[in-house]
Amino acid sequence: MMDIAADDDLYKAIILEHYARPPHKGPLADHTHYDEGINPSCGDEVELFLKVVDDKIEAVNFDGVGCSICLASASMLTKLLRGMSVEEARKFRLAFKDWITVRDPEPSPVDLDELEALGGVRNYPVRIKCALLPWETFEGALRKQSPN
Amino acid sequence: MTIKSLSRNIENDFPFLKGVVYLDSAATSQMPAQVCEAMSEHYKLGASNVHRGVYEWSVRATDRFEDTRKKVAEFIGAGDERECIFTGGTTDALNTVAQSWGETNIAEGDTVVVTLMEHHSNLLPWMQLAERKKAKLLWWEVTDEGELDMAQLPAILAAQPKLVALTWVSNVLGTINPVESLIPQLKEHGATVVLDGAQGVPHLPTDVKKLGADFLAFSAHKMMGPTGIGVLWGKKELLEAMPPCRFGGSMILSVRQDRVRWAELPHKFEGGTPNISGVHGLGAAVDYLQSVGMDKVRAHELELTTYAFEQLSQLENLIIYGPQDPAKRSGVLSFDFHGIHPHDLATLIGREGICARAGHHCCQPLLKKFGRQGTTRASFYLYNTRADVDALVAALKKAHEVFKEVL
Numbered sequence: 001m002m003d004i005a006a007d008d009d010l011y012k013a014i015i016l017e018h019y020a021r022p023p024h025k026g027p028l029a030d031h032t033h034y035d036e037g038i039n040p041s042c043g044d045e046v047e048l049f050l051k052v053v054d055d056k057i058e059a060v061n062f063d064g065v066g067c068s069i070c071l072a073s074a075s076m077l078t079k080l081l082r083g084m085s086v087e088e089a090r091k092f093r094l095a096f097k098d099w100i101t102v103r104d105p106e107p108s109p110v111d112l113d114e115l116e117a118l119g120g121v122r123n124y125p126v127r128i129k130c131a132l133l134p135w136e137t138f139e140g141a142l143r144k145q146s147p148n
Numbered sequence: 149m150t151i152k153s154l155s156r157n158i159e160n161d162f163p164f165l166k167g168v169v170y171l172d173s174a175a176t177s178q179m180p181a182q183v184c185e186a187m188s189e190h191y192k193l194g195a196s197n198v199h200r201g202v203y204e205w206s207v208r209a210t211d212r213f214e215d216t217r218k219k220v221a222e223f224i225g226a227g228d229e230r231e232c233i234f235t236g237g238t239t240d241a242l243n244t245v246a247q248s249w250g251e252t253n254i255a256e257g258d259t260v261v262v263t264l265m266e267h268h269s270n271l272l273p274w275m276q277l278a279e280r281k282k283a284k285l286l287w288w289e290v291t292d293e294g295e296l297d298m299a300q301l302p303a304i305l306a307a308q309p310k311l312v313a314l315t316w317v318s319n320v321l322g323t324i325n326p327v328e329s330l331i332p333q334l335k336e337h338g339a340t341v342v343l344d345g346a347q348g349v350p351h352l353p354t355d356v357k358k359l360g361a362d363f364l365a366f367s368a369h370k371m372m373g374p375t376g377i378g379v380l381w382g383k384k385e386l387l388e389a390m391p392p393c394r395f396g397g398s399m400i401l402s403v404r405q406d407r408v409r410w411a412e413l414p415h416k417f418e419g420g421t422p423n424i425s426g427v428h429g430l431g432a433a434v435d436y437l438q439s440v441g442m443d444k445v446r447a448h449e450l451e452l453t454t455y456a457f458e459q460l461s462q463l464e465n466l467i468i469y470g471p472q473d474p475a476k477r478s479g480v481l482s483f484d485f486h487g488i489h490p491h492d493l494a495t496l497i498g499r500e501g502i503c504a505r506a507g508h509h510c511c512q513p514l515l516k517k518f519g520r521q522g523t524t525r526a527s528f529y530l531y532n533t534r535a536d537v538d539a540l541v542a543a544l545k546k547a548h549e550v551f552k553e554v555l
């Protein structure tokens with residue numbers, strides 16, 4: 001039998017890989033920005049830690065508990081936004097949001113890279129907010145500069 | 149759908165269940181054709197508001213409305229139908245008790261007891277009231293087995309609570325609380341007891357005299373009726389002493405510029421035009437359940453729950469929360485399977501046609517006790533069969549295939 005995960009319309013191998021082995025998980029001690037996002041319907045919680053220096057995202061980590069879609073999306077975020085300017089990252093976030101929330105999306109103006117694998121959630125509309133939670137939390141963190 | 153333990157074949161009443169495995173009746177139940185018909189008749193034969201109209205349609209609507217009140221009273225063993233208030237549902241009923249009885253009877257320093265297995269709807273009204281009144285909130289803990297911690301009972305009684313908010317059946321653990329033995333003890337120590345019957349009344353024979361609580365709340369949509377309608381039953385002397393808390397039409401005796409007199413029970417608590425077709429639907433749902441027999445409903449669900457325990461326990465790494473003896477529980481099964489997140493698991497089994505719920509089930513403090521954000525929950529009603537359980541087990545095995553590499 002083939003590897004079911006590989007041809008699953010939702011649970012693609014790259015999603016399960018991020019879920020099982022996220023490269024940037026855990027608190028970031030010297031973060032400059034922080035926020036916590038909650039999905040009230042399932043109780044999932046995602047924390048984002050950003051280190052922004054001279055308007056550049058030098059580091060970004062996540063922590064928390066959630067489903068594979070939510071945590072894989074968070075993990076991809078930490079990989080993709082690292083090194084971007086705050087403005088670039090904001091544009092990227094909006095492009096991803098536009099792309100994932102429409103039924104038949106136009107090609108995205110930014111290179112979504114691994115995030116393309118999350119496109120399968122369109123077949124499971126209630127799961128779109130799982131994929132978006134880390135990204136909403138990212139915007140929340142940018143707006144809420146942490147005290148340290 | 150042939151259900152041996154039921155007295156008759158109910159398959160034709162739920163044609164839409166063919167090809168679907170509906171395991172979410174604890175959230176909302178399916179409605180038989182008879183209930184739909186009773187509701188639509190209100191509109192199809194000419195709608196009218198209830199009470200006060202003198203023309204025929206209004207008389208018909210009012211008679212049917214008040215007949216349902218009698219029917220509901222009889223269904224729950226209430227001696228007087230005026231003790232049955234129609235509400236928007238369980239949440240509305242419980243908030244009515246908190247706003248009316250609670251506002252009048254709870255004072256600073258009083259103790260209010262809530263159990264850790266309450267649904268948020270029998271929790272938040274009391275937490276809010278306690279905060280408003282500066283009353284003490286005492287939590288009745290739950291054991292690892294998913295039962296109320298009886299070791300704590302002496303301390304609960306010693307605290308002489310003014311109010312105890314208690315659920316009959318847990319919507320997460322399925323636990324049937326021993327309310328008939330607990331409530332007399334609580335009352336002997338001066339407590340008023342508010343029983344959440346949302347998961348009890350639809351599944352167990354109900355007799356408010358035996359239950360012994362002061363208030364009982366339940367919803368029509370969990371017992372084959374429509375959404376937006378429910379019942380608050382309360383002891384007459386308590387309801388009579390309580391002030392109304394929703395003001396408007398229908399709930400007065402007379403209004404003058406200098407004086408207002410409230411209507412008698414039950415109308416005092418039914419301000420505004422009620423959900424008339426909803427009440428007709430509730431009446432038909434009660435008729436339906438009685439035609440089957442609540443003892444039969446319970447026997448069927450117990451048989452199914454026992455079978456589900458047998459089948460699910462053959463799966464590796466499957467944990468069912470709550471009492472492990474099916475006789476101590478209703479047909480609600482919350483479980484963990486290999487630690488797969490409930491949303492992932494419910495999505496995966498959903499693809500196999502299984503309708504199950506995932507999340508915290510509006511019981512976050514309870515879930516936290518079990519160290520979980522949420523669970524996957526399957527719940528049964530009288531239209532479920534062993535084949536549904538088999539389909540659930542097969543779907544779980546398939547879900548495991550998807551996640552096995554990353555577990």
